[in-house]
Amino acid sequence: xxxxxxxxxxxxxxxxxxxxxxxxxxxxxxxxxxxxxxxxxxxxxxxxxxxxxxxxxxxxxxxxxxxxxxxxxxxxxxxxxxxxxxxxxxxxxxxxxxxxxxxxxxxxxxxxxxxxxxxxxxxxxxxxxxxxxxxxxxxxxxxxxxxxxxxxxxxxxxxxxxxxxxxxxxxxxxxxxxxxxxxxxxxxxx
Numbered sequence: 001x002x003x004x005x006x007x008x009x010x011x012x013x014x015x016x017x018x019x020x021x022x023x024x025x026x027x028x029x030x031x032x033x034x035x036x037x038x039x040x041x042x043x044x045x046x047x048x049x050x051x052x053x054x055x056x057x058x059x060x061x062x063x064x065x066x067x068x069x070x071x072x073x074x075x076x077x078x079x080x081x082x083x084x085x086x087x088x089x090x091x092x093x094x095x096x097x098x099x100x101x102x103x104x105x106x107x108x109x110x111x112x113x114x115x116x117x118x119x120x121x122x123x124x125x126x127x128x129x130x131x132x133x134x135x136x137x138x139x140x141x142x143x144x145x146x147x148x149x150x151x152x153x154x155x156x157x158x159x160x161x162x163x164x165x166x167x168x169x170x171x172x173x174x175x176x177x178x179x180x181x182x183x184x185x186x187x188x189x190x
Contacts, residue, residue, distance in 0.1 A: 041072050074123070082118050082126040083133060084154060089113025089147070112146040119154040127162035131169050138176055148173060151183040158186050 031050065035043055045068050053061025090110020098106075106112075114137050118130060130150075138145055166182070173180040 039076070041076065045069065045072055074125075077120065077123075078125040080120060080126075082120055082122060082130055083116055084119040085115075085117040086133070087115055089115065109144070109146070111141050111144040113149065114141070114145060114147070115149045115151070117151045117154065121156045122158040122162035124159065124161035127158065127165040131165045134169055135172060138172065138178065142176075145176070145178050147179045147181065149181045149183060150185075152185045153183065155184075155186065 027050070031046055034046060038046065045065070048068060049061055049065040052064040056064075088110055089106060089112055092115065093106070114134070116130070116134070120126065122130070134148060134150075137148075166185075170180055
């Protein structure tokens with residue numbers, strides 16, 4: 001910054017060699033050595049982005065990387081189940097102390113409560129999985145299911161389709177006379 005003319009004294013072949021060395025080192029570190037740390041999909045993305053950049057230019061390579069990264073995220077994330085835990089009310093009790101007659105009612109109806117703990121980000125495919133799973137339980141326990149508790153404590157966020165799926169779930173629960181409780185739900189889902 002102080003003496004820009006000083007750079008002119010450095011031979012161009014030295015600067016070119018340094019750039020080639022740094023580029024080769026970065027390719028080795030980011031492309032070759034990362035193979036065992038990534039899934040096939042991610043590593044394929046690592047190979048495609050430099051190839052697209054070399055063929056069509058840096059700007060197209062950056063946009064291709066962003067687009068392919070988003071697609072890879074959706075594909076990878078959609079494979080994971082959004083339901084971390086699912087169990088009936090007869091399996092686990094709350095930590096609330098209840099009178100003996102309430103405990104007796106809960107013990108006599110172990111299939112009356114369904115509890116689900118969700119995780120991750122809820123977008124179209126994952127929220128549809130939750131909806132299908134709850135509807136299946138409602139069909140399987142027709143008449144016996146009285147309450148569904150869905151815990152969103154480990155949910156990172158939700159998109160518009162998740163909101164729509166929760167509305168459909170609420171309508172189905174009301175139609176079957178089942179109480180729907182959303183615990184720690186993001187504001188958009190309530």
